[in-house]
Amino acid sequence: xxxxxxxxxxxxxxxxxxxxxxxxxxxxxxxxxxxxxxxxxxxxxxxxxxxxxxxxxxxxxxxxxxxxxxxxxxxxxxxxxxxxxxxxxxxxxxxxxxxxxxxxxxxxxxxxxxxxxxxxxxxxxxxxxxxxxxxxxxxxxxxxxxxxxxxxxxxxxxxxxxxxxxxxxxxxxxxxxxxxxxxxxxxxxxxxxxxxxxxxxxxxxxxxxxxxxxxxxxxxxxxxxxxxxxxxxxxxxxxxxxxxxxxxxxxxxxxxxxxxxxxxxxxxxxxxxxxxxxxxxxxxxxxxxxxxxxxxxxxxxxxxxxxxxxxxxxxxxxxxxxxxxxxxxxxxxxxxxxxxxxxxxx
Amino acid sequence: xxxxxxxxxxxxxxxxxxxxxxxxxxxxxxxxxxxxxxxxxxxxxxxxxxxxxxxxxxxxxxxxxxxxxxxxxxxxxxxxxxxxxxxxxxxxxxxxxxxxxxxxxxxxxxxxxxxxxxxxxxxxxxxxxxxxxxxxxxxxxxxxxxxxxxxxxxxxxxxxxxxxxxxxxxxxxxxxxxxxxxxxxxxxxxxxxxxxxxxxxxxxxxxxxxxxxxxxxxxxxxxxxxxxxxxxxxxxxxxxxxxxxxxxxxxxxxxxxxxxxxxxxxxxxxxxxxxxxxxxxxxxxxxxxxxxxxxxxxxxxxxxxxxxxxxxxxxxxxxxxxxxxxxxxxxxxxxxxxxxxxxxxx
Numbered sequence: 001x002x003x004x005x006x007x008x009x010x011x012x013x014x015x016x017x018x019x020x021x022x023x024x025x026x027x028x029x030x031x032x033x034x035x036x037x038x039x040x041x042x043x044x045x046x047x048x049x050x051x052x053x054x055x056x057x058x059x060x061x062x063x064x065x066x067x068x069x070x071x072x073x074x075x076x077x078x079x080x081x082x083x084x085x086x087x088x089x090x091x092x093x094x095x096x097x098x099x100x101x102x103x104x105x106x107x108x109x110x111x112x113x114x115x116x117x118x119x120x121x122x123x124x125x126x127x128x129x130x131x132x133x134x135x136x137x138x139x140x141x142x143x144x145x146x147x148x149x150x151x152x153x154x155x156x157x158x159x160x161x162x163x164x165x166x167x168x169x170x171x172x173x174x175x176x177x178x179x180x181x182x183x184x185x186x187x188x189x190x191x192x193x194x195x196x197x198x199x200x201x202x203x204x205x206x207x208x209x210x211x212x213x214x215x216x217x218x219x220x221x222x223x224x225x226x227x228x229x230x231x232x233x234x235x236x237x238x239x240x241x242x243x244x245x246x247x248x249x250x251x252x253x254x255x256x257x258x259x260x261x262x263x264x265x266x267x268x269x270x271x272x273x274x275x276x277x278x279x280x281x282x283x284x285x286x287x288x289x290x291x292x293x294x295x296x297x298x299x300x301x302x303x304x305x306x307x308x309x310x311x312x313x314x315x316x317x318x319x320x321x322x323x324x325x326x327x328x329x330x331x332x333x334x335x336x337x338x339x340x341x342x343x344x345x346x
Numbered sequence: 347x348x349x350x351x352x353x354x355x356x357x358x359x360x361x362x363x364x365x366x367x368x369x370x371x372x373x374x375x376x377x378x379x380x381x382x383x384x385x386x387x388x389x390x391x392x393x394x395x396x397x398x399x400x401x402x403x404x405x406x407x408x409x410x411x412x413x414x415x416x417x418x419x420x421x422x423x424x425x426x427x428x429x430x431x432x433x434x435x436x437x438x439x440x441x442x443x444x445x446x447x448x449x450x451x452x453x454x455x456x457x458x459x460x461x462x463x464x465x466x467x468x469x470x471x472x473x474x475x476x477x478x479x480x481x482x483x484x485x486x487x488x489x490x491x492x493x494x495x496x497x498x499x500x501x502x503x504x505x506x507x508x509x510x511x512x513x514x515x516x517x518x519x520x521x522x523x524x525x526x527x528x529x530x531x532x533x534x535x536x537x538x539x540x541x542x543x544x545x546x547x548x549x550x551x552x553x554x555x556x557x558x559x560x561x562x563x564x565x566x567x568x569x570x571x572x573x574x575x576x577x578x579x580x581x582x583x584x585x586x587x588x589x590x591x592x593x594x595x596x597x598x599x600x601x602x603x604x605x606x607x608x609x610x611x612x613x614x615x616x617x618x619x620x621x622x623x624x625x626x627x628x629x630x631x632x633x634x635x636x637x638x639x640x641x642x643x644x645x646x647x648x649x650x651x652x653x654x655x656x657x658x659x660x661x662x663x664x665x666x667x668x669x670x671x672x673x674x675x676x677x678x679x680x681x682x683x684x685x686x687x688x689x690x691x692x
Contacts, residue, residue, distance in 0.1 A: 062429050280687045334418045340635055
């Protein structure tokens with residue numbers, strides 16, 4: 001079934017992509033899918049950036065989005081939990097290039113970025129608001145925000161609109177012009193001979209049958225595949241290897257927890273490989289500390305392949321060409337309470 | 347004694363400032379004191395900005411300078427402690443315009459910004475490195491930093507050079523062009539009639555005898571007063587008011603703890619009033635939540651004055667004109683470990 005699904009996705013993706021229609025290797029697109037109900041505007045993006053860095057968007061005022069998705073670095077947290085929060089069972093994935101995803105969270109349970117953000121606001125381990133009304137109350141009492149929301153949305157702040165502004169900002173977080181992108185655009189020396197060997201073996205082994213497309217994560221949202229239609233694979237595909245015990249990678253039921261279907265046990269959204277050198281530790285549980293070990297684990301658990309160290313190094317060299325150019329973002333200027341410290345509204 | 351000291355400082359300041367030689371009211375200077383041993387260079391400033399936002403410059407990797415001195419806001423912490431740290435007995439002061447100070451910490455115990463920063467690195471409640479060698483070891487093992495230090499200093503990273511880079515960055519954190527600055531530069535309508543009344547009563551009451559100069563904190567470092575020569579006042583000047591009990595403001599011995607001299611009990615570096623509307627809560631112990639209450643406390647404890655509410659409001663209106671233009675800083679791009687998570691060196 002998942003092979004059929006893969007084939008359909010592949011064909012659909014191939015059929016509908018105009019520019020690189022038949023290329024399984026694609027550069028990062030310059031434009032990304034934006035849902036019609038949440039168009040990008042400069043003011044909305046700026047408001048989202050402000051919210052992203054404002055700890056007052058957490059119920060206890062102690063956590064910024066950036067604490068787990070660090071835009072000064074790999075867009076994730078290097079496995080380090082904010083001190084004010086418990087360690088999550090699943091490692092926060094990078095936010096760079098998530099606009100090229102079709103579903104959100106490791107198990108794909110959110111069909112939209114906006115929905116994933118709303119869930120973050122209400123998750124007791126993350127932003128921890130007790131309900132959406134509490135989000136609206138908080139934003140209504142923070143200086144500057146009611147006016148900004150009014151200007152952007154023509155409405156008062158609420159959880160939905162906060163999520164929309166955050167999503168608009170997050171959709172701008174693209175890392176173009178990686179050596180790989182320059183290579184597929186025709187700059188033949190943009191990647192090293194070792195990286196080229198790595199790309200070839202990556203293809204020969206079959207890695208590309210899941211990690212294809214502009215984000216190396218399957219088809220990107222667009223005409224070919226609707227947003228909300230996920231692209232999932234088994235991990236580990238072959239359980240029972242030494243790695244299960246060492247890294248606990250088979251313990252989490254993955255997508256089964258979302259659908260209740262035992263056929264979805266250990267199914268996961270295929271994660272991006274872009275900027276993979278920036279985003280250790282690896283896998284849904286953040287259990288593997290090095291890229292080389294992650295390559296060994298994937299080869300063995302997904303493809304029953306034992307790789308020699310030269311091959312691992314070649315693949316790693318290829319994967320390192322997927323590190324893009326992080327955009328130069330401004331440090332947000334948050335509105336400050338005028339001449340007082342008020343308790344955060346509850 | 348302190349009156350004599352005040353007079354000397356005043357005269358010295360007046361004598362040596364060329365442009366606004368006889369003005370007790372001065373705009374924020376465009377150029378600030380920079381010690382000869384630590385000249386400003388663009389690369390050094392950029393390195394300092396990077397360090398300022400890098401949690402790996404704390405021993406446990408959990409605290410960025412920005413957590414207590416938030417440059418997205420008032421340059422301080424709104425009285426909110428990072429979850430990974432204990433609440434300090436003294437409230438982190440704003441970093442905006444500290445280049446215009448002569449000494450550092452509330453009690454002035456650091457005669458240089460560089461020295462204050464070195465102390466932060468080793469303070470067990472702040473960055474918490476056990477010794478300077480541990481700072482050097484940490485920086486030597488972080489990706490990118492050895493090369494950056496080599497480029498900036500021609501030397502390997504160490505605590506001294508990290509402090510110099512941080513100081514170079516922090517010296518750029520100026521907030522010019524407040525309404526008050528525009529007013530003293532001749533733009534007569536830059537502040538409201540209420541703020542003008544507030545400025546007059548601020549002068550009439552005697553507030554300006556301590557809160558004068560370009561930072562409203564006494565003389566700025568320069569030819570008039572050497573860096574490291576502090577400008578101190580008693581607070582509370584008249585102990586025994588209702589406010590002592592309510593806010594605990596007389597409990598801390600202040601500068602006596604530095605010098606051991608009982609004559610220095612409750613002496614404090616005169617803090618800046620610039621951006622005061624952004625930096626609630628107020629006073630060394632962060633005990634007062636509103637600007638209006640801080641004005642009442644100061645009038646009563648320093649000058650035995652009881653102010654009516656209109657006068658408090660006028661003074662507050664004047665103080666609100668001291669909020670300057672925060673510079674647009676870039677979000678730093680921190681170097682990231684390549685394809686791995688390494689334990690932080692100890």
